[in-house]
Amino acid sequence: MSPTVTPFSELLRRRSRSAAAPAAWTGGAHDLLAGECDVADYADLLGQYAVVYDALERAAERMADHPVAAPFVTTQLTRMPAIRADLEYLVGPDWSELCCPTPATTAYVRRLCAVAATSPGAFVAHHYTRYLGDLTGGPTLARLLEDRFGFDTNGVLFTIFDQVADPAAFEDTYRAQLDAAPWSDAEREAVLAEVDLAAGLDRALVASVRRPGAGDDRAAALLPA
Template identity: 80%
Template sequence: MGATVTTFSELLRRRAGRSDAAASGAAASGAQGLFAGECDVADYADLLGQYAHVYAALERAAERMADHPVAAPFVTNQLTRLPAITADLEYLVGPDWSELCCPTAATTAYVRRLNEVAATSPGGFVAHHYTRYLGDLSGGPTLAALLEERFGFDTNGVLFTIFDQVADPAAFQETYRAELDAAPWTDAERDAVLAEVETAAALDRAVLRSIGHGLPAATA
């Protein structure tokens, strides 16, 4: 009987969930805070304000990586979150939200890492892209339901959780993982991607702990 070969996407999934700093994305992480009953509307708005800075940096990196042969398959407008975050913050905070939602030190560190790694390295970009968007896509419906139940939100305020351009999230994630497995990285480059996923998870956890009551990061 031959040895079972573990795919790279499976290795990433395991690495993302190997510690309390699971790289499960904003939606799943924020949902954990709501489950714990530790988040009010102001905390949620603060979380979105921090992620406005994070996603602005990540989506600038996506623009730079759109023509890179390795990173390009992962770049799609279907996942873009910043317009939805902006609309949610205008609803929750007001038109001057950008002046009121200042980045915490943890958010500044996260953005710096994105600018240094995700915007310059295809592997670094994919690691951060995977950490954020696949977690958001899978955790979004849970977070939307929690926000509706707790705060009475319907569409306004939860646009961040709604991927209306992704018709079949499960099929999208399957295709995404197939692209991860097909990416032509060397062993050293794959190791670097795995390590960067852990870094992204730690940065996300720090952001969550820097706001409100210190929302806990999710576990896988």
């Protein structure tokens, strides 16, 4: 009897669960919003993510024609228009001028710019970490924001994937694409390692919003020398 081979998507799911990723809005961010934060704190957090998603979606544009990365690139997941609309509602039309990235956010974006626009494996690792977290944790976050701040649609557009009719089916397709990607064992290990790194960068970002400076040293320490 031949040994059972665990699909890569399952290995990634197990690794990401232990690393608290997919991280977007389901881990530290959820804890922050469930604590003693106000609308300004939430707007600050969303402003930090605006910088991250802008970098990630620019990387997606560059990866859209890559034979390995292209299957994961879809406008169904694009978050920047919703983030912009939420921040205009929460902060005003000049939100981008008022958003000051923390050093932890800058470290996160520096990593994205260094690897996600050039390495298909690294791109998929960051794409998986952010977007599957959004898709899974979005409804929970929306309810939390609605209960805490009285938001209805404005302010929670980021959490609404109106282009994804069936999130469960979408996730199944995404995981099938992970399994079909033609990576070697070494390349798969690199993807797993990048998911760990992405989760750590996310935690540092949230910590830097919770208490400015708190996540900065952690984010710097995560990055390769």
